Structure formats: structure tokens, C-alpha cells
Amino acid sequence: MYRVEWIDDHADFRVKEGFKTSIEAHDWIKKHKLDPIFDCAMVFCDLDEESLKHFN
Numbered sequence: 522m523y524r525v526e527w528i529d530d531h532a533d534f535r536v537k538e539g540f541k542t543s544i545e546a547h548d549w550i551k552k553h554k555l556d557p558i559f560d561c562a563m564v565f566c567d568l569d570e571e572s573l574k575h576f577n
Contacts, residue, residue: 527555527562540564 523540540546546564555562
């Protein structure tokens with residue numbers, strides 16, 4: 522699963538979760554017209570315990 526994190530117009534930290542792909546998360550950023558510089562919108566991947574085992 523992927524999530525988007527950004528800073529809103531009031532300097533509050535915001536999170537939108539539940540995206541199945543990175544592309545879906547990036548499309549959401551574009552749709553909501555989050556500014557890449559001022560909103561600092563970023564996409565993060567949340568790995569579950571099973572997926573983490575592959576990195577050890």
C-alpha cells in the first residue's frame with residue numbers, strides 16, 4: 522500500500538492512505554493540484570511484515 526503526505530495551506534501535516542500503486546498515488550497528487558514545492562507532497566510505500574522479510 523502507498524500513502525501521500527503533504528503540508529497544507531495552514532502548515533498542517535496531512536496524510537492520505539490506501540493507494541494500491543505508486544501511480545495511483547501520484548495521479549491523486551496531480552488531481553488535487555498539490556504544489557511539489559510548497560505542499561511538499563511525497564509518496565511513501567508501506568510494506569507489511571511479509572514483504573519486509575525479503576529485505577533482511
